[in-house]
Amino acid sequence: MDIDVLGALDVRENGVSVAPTAPKPRQVLALLAVHADRVVPVASLIEELWSGRPPRSARTTLQTYVLQLRELIGAALARGTDPAPSTAPGPGPGSGSGSGSGRRTAKDVLVTLPGGYLLAAGGGTSDVREFGRLAGLGYRAMDAGDFQGASRNLGAALDLWSGSAFADVQTGAQLAMEARRLDESRLCALDQRIEADLQLGRHREVLAELTVLTSRYRSHENLHAQFMIALHRSGRRGEALNAYTHLRTTLGRDLGLEPSPRLRRLQHAILMAAPETAPARPRAARAAHQPGAAAVQTAGR
Template identity: 65%
Template sequence: MDIEVLGALSVRENGVSITPTAPKTRHVLALLALHADQVVPVSVLIEELWGVTPPRSARTTLQTYVLQLRLLISKALARNEDERCTSKDILATLPGGYRLDTRGGTVDYREFARRAGTGFRAMDAEDYAGASRRLGDALSLWTGPALTDVQGGSCIDTEVRRLDEARLCALDQRIEADLRLGRHRELLSELTVLVNQYRMHESLHGQFMLALHRSGRRGEALKVYQRLRATLVSELGLEPSAALSRLQRSILMLHPETAVPATASAGADTAARTASAGGVRIVARAS
């Protein structure tokens, strides 16, 4: 089974789509896909579908959605005459919940975590060309916002935020690698979009300032700082971090820092990353 959630939901068995069109059944599949090869408790599925006040028929209705998914899986399995698995093997009922078995298929968010991890390690080793390439490969798996076609509940929303934050962390580091490689002019159009999308993300603003200054656009770089400062003060009552303020002063003195140091401004741009089997994490505000 091949699973894609980094964009629209797509789940294929034997190369055949088993992604339903019915919203609730699609909702169930999305949550199972986000926890592929793991048991998802019935209580979690019910809360995801109906919140904290589910109807009395919730458990029975959930079983109906599972049956509908199994019918789609059965049709896909029937395409392969040598297939010995059944739909109940792939969407298994286990004590307390259900598990979607990928049987060694591809899962895009796991592949993203793997590729991003190699990129982070390349950054740590100061292999900036390798980091840019590997992080770019990781980001290429994204075709849009995670589960863009699924109206999720609390659990899916949390997972989507985690995935989006992981993407932002990889993007931030890929841009940092490109800056260290002297690709400041090539980054300008991308960063123009990003700082408008993430209006309080200090690292991205610092990278944009640096790219502008290195491109001979010092005045615009200083305006980026002023816009960010105004946004932070008006919306959060915070001043830019010390690191970003140092960058602004260095641009004023015509001696910009060669790299944007990691910044942290409580509530505005707190970033952290890990490279592990579980993926990567960043916390940032976007609007």
């Protein structure tokens, strides 16, 4: 089974989509898919579907949605596992697995267990798991000072995203929480990939991206620090100082806060530096996890 949730939901068994169009069965599949190979409690599924106000028939209705999903899975198994016509009739979708063929049935894929349900990926792909693997490689490369490797792996991780997580799924409390968690993971990977690119002297390449990101995340200090560095290294010191002013205004108006000391040091360093300041050579990996702090030293060179 191949699972994609970093954008539109797409779950395929043997290359055949098993994602239903009806909103609530689609919610059930999305929650099972993001937790593939792990038991999702019935209580979590009910909370996702009815947000704390389940009908009396909630468990029965949930069972109906599971049966609908199994029908789709069974049809996909039947289509995807018949390489050639057979002279003998085979087992129908959802039937027992004692045919000797070793084929999975719908009940083997969407498994009922005590207290919940489990979607068995069967060794297939998952964009969430692949994102975590590639991002982990990128973070370790940053720690080792391998900024090329960090940029490459984190970029590959981010390329797995085609939109917001569960973009075409009606989300309840459980999926909304998962979407926030995934979005935060994406933002962390993005922050570190940009930092790696800055360490490699790619300040002009990231300017357009940072322009969009600082508009979207108006109080995110790391992204604003990176934007200031990229602008300053591109000979646009005035715009770098304006970026600081905009951040300070936003923090004061929305949160009643001042920029952190490292952002103030960065602003001072840019203010005092010559416009032709050369890009810094790659710094130690630990500094890479603190873009503002590293920039205070690089911007003032």
